[in-house]
Amino acid sequence: MKDSTILGFSKKGNRNLSDFFSQELLYDYITDRLDPETRASLDKEISKSRQLRNELDKIRAGLKYCGDLSKTQASPTLLEKIILPSSYLEVLIQKSNFEQWPQGIKWGIEAMTIAVGITVVAILIPWDKVLRLNLRPDSSIVIAELQRDKDMPEISDTEKNDQPTSDVKSDDKGVVKFQDETKPSEIAKTVEKALPPAALQESKPAETKKPPEPAKIVAPVVSIAAKNEKAQAQTVGSLYRGTLRAANIEAITPKIVERILAMGGRKAGEVELGWKKGNSSYFHFTIPEAKYNELNKLFAEYGKIKIQKERHDRIMPDGIIRLIVLIEEGNSR
Amino acid sequence: MHEQEIRKIALFFFFATLDAKRALDFAVSAFSILHKGSLKPGFSKILRGRPNYNSEAGWILPTGVDLAAWTTFQKGASDEELLATIWSQILNISDHEIAKGLQVSVGTVRFRVAKGLRSLGAANSSASSPQGVIKL
Numbered sequence: 210m211k212d213s214t215i216l217g218f219s220k221k222g223n224r225n226l227s228d229f230f231s232q233e234l235l236y237d238y239i240t241d242r243l244d245p246e247t248r249a250s251l252d253k254e255i256s257k258s259r260q261l262r263n264e265l266d267k268i269r270a271g272l273k274y275c276g277d278l279s280k281t282q283a284s285p286t287l288l289e290k291i292i293l294p295s296s297y298l299e300v301l302i303q304k305s306n307f308e309q310w311p312q313g314i315k316w317g318i319e320a321m322t323i324a325v326g327i328t329v330v331a332i333l334i335p336w337d338k339v340l341r342l343n344l345r346p347d348s349s350i351v352i353a354e355l356q357r358d359k360d361m362p363e364i365s366d367t368e369k370n371d372q373p374t375s376d377v378k379s380d381d382k383g384v385v386k387f388q389d390e391t392k393p394s395e396i397a398k399t400v401e402k403a404l405p406p407a408a409l410q411e412s413k414p415a416e417t418k419k420p421p422e423p424a425k426i427v428a429p430v431v432s433i434a435a436k437n438e439k440a441q442a443q444t445v446g447s448l449y450r451g452t453l454r455a456a457n458i459e460a461i462t463p464k465i466v467e468r469i470l471a472m473g474g475r476k477a478g479e480v481e482l483g484w485k486k487g488n489s490s491y492f493h494f495t496i497p498e499a500k501y502n503e504l505n506k507l508f509a510e511y512g513k514i515k516i517q518k519e520r521h522d523r524i525m526p527d528g529i530i531r532l533i534v535l536i537e538e539g540n541s542r
Numbered sequence: 543m544h545e546q547e548i549r550k551i552a553l554f555f556f557f558a559t560l561d562a563k564r565a566l567d568f569a570v571s572a573f574s575i576l577h578k579g580s581l582k583p584g585f586s587k588i589l590r591g592r593p594n595y596n597s598e599a600g601w602i603l604p605t606g607v608d609l610a611a612w613t614t615f616q617k618g619a620s621d622e623e624l625l626a627t628i629w630s631q632i633l634n635i636s637d638h639e640i641a642k643g644l645q646v647s648v649g650t651v652r653f654r655v656a657k658g659l660r661s662l663g664a665a666n667s668s669a670s671s672p673q674g675v676i677k678l
């Protein structure tokens with residue numbers, strides 16, 4: 210019985226192969242992977258075609274050359290370089306055949322290493338300092354706003370209504386003072402003056418023999434309810450905070466201070482403009498809002514300034530903005 | 543890992559790059575990756591046509607064999623031919639294993655090897671002939 214899947218021969222019993230097929234079968238011919246009929250047919254084609262013989266020679270030459278190349282050896286030194294890792298830890302792991310150890314022992318060692326690490330970290334952390342940190346949010350309530358200037362004349366109801374409703378006050382030099390920048394001793398004095406006698410009596414029971422002089426309240430005492438109403442009516446304040454990296458800040462700081470003052474800028478905190486803070490200059494100041502673009506250009510002369518507007522509880526008077534800019538020593542680019 | 547396998551890794555990178563230093567670096571990386579069981583090699587494309595090796599690099603060629611023909615072949619052959627020839631004819635990996643690794647048919651692997659051998663044979667006869675003419 211003849212297998213129907215095998216290609217049939219021609220009428221003369223020959224199986225002729227095309228040049229294309231003959232070329233593609235040459236490798237299989239050399240490696241003896243052809244069936245006898247195909248091999249016989251290809252033998253005939255090779256004997257007839259010089260091109261096929263050339264191709265066959267090329268493949269044989271390639272095979273011989275590859276056979277020679279396959280005998281190439283890598284020197285023991287070279288193999289050692291590949292096998293031996295570079296770091297001491299890897300050398301240790303390899304020498305100890307750690308990979309071959311039982312899984313349970315490996316996990317145990319890894320767990321022990323982690324436990325030792327955690328213990329060391331726990332010992333090194335200064336827990337007394339961490340526990341002393343007050344991480345709770347500020348829960349104080351402002352019950353009164355007081356004017357520190359004792360000699361200031363009393364203001365009428367109409368004037369009271371015209372007073373700015375912010376926490377910002379200016380002194381005679383035009384320097385803006387913020388409530389939280391007042392020294393504690395001054396606050397104590399002011400509260401003492403502002404509180405009514407009854408309140409002082411409650412807070413100082415030992416001094417009941419000599420009735421205290423009634424303190425003169427020079428600023429409007431705002432009740433909590435009124436304060437809340439005002440707070441609802443007001444918009445939230447803002448603070449512009451920026452950083453700048455510039456070269457030679459010791460030389461440029463006085464120039465920047467001068468330019469800020471020329472723009473109408475005033476220091477806003479306790480420290481002077483351009484206060485040296487480590488390796489940087491600190492600028493906390495107020496400036497007319499109209500000068501903001503000019504200010505940006507000023508900083509841009511020295512480096513790439515990045516200013517962000519942040520929400521802040523303090524509300525500035527109309528047309529005035531408050532900025533904190535930190536100029537750090539470094540490459541301006 | 544068996545020393546013979548490490549040798550195969552080293553030889554593969556040497557014949558693929560013809561650069562002793564790169565071959566060593568790649569072999570170290572490959573060995574490290576295989577040793578850790580990871581199968582995510584991250585080798586960049588191999589630059590070809592810039593042979594860089596000498597007799598002191600640690601590769602010992604058989605007597606009477608030079609790399610002139612291989613250099614020509616390594617520079618001009620396609621990636622598929624080059625890799626198939628190295629794997630099949632130099633490292634003696636079976637066609638079935640290569641086909642399985644590349645996810646192609648065995649016939650495809652044989653076709654690539656045959657093409658590579660033809661180019662290599664032509665390069666070899668050209669390198670050995672005084673005129674230096676490549677017969678393709």
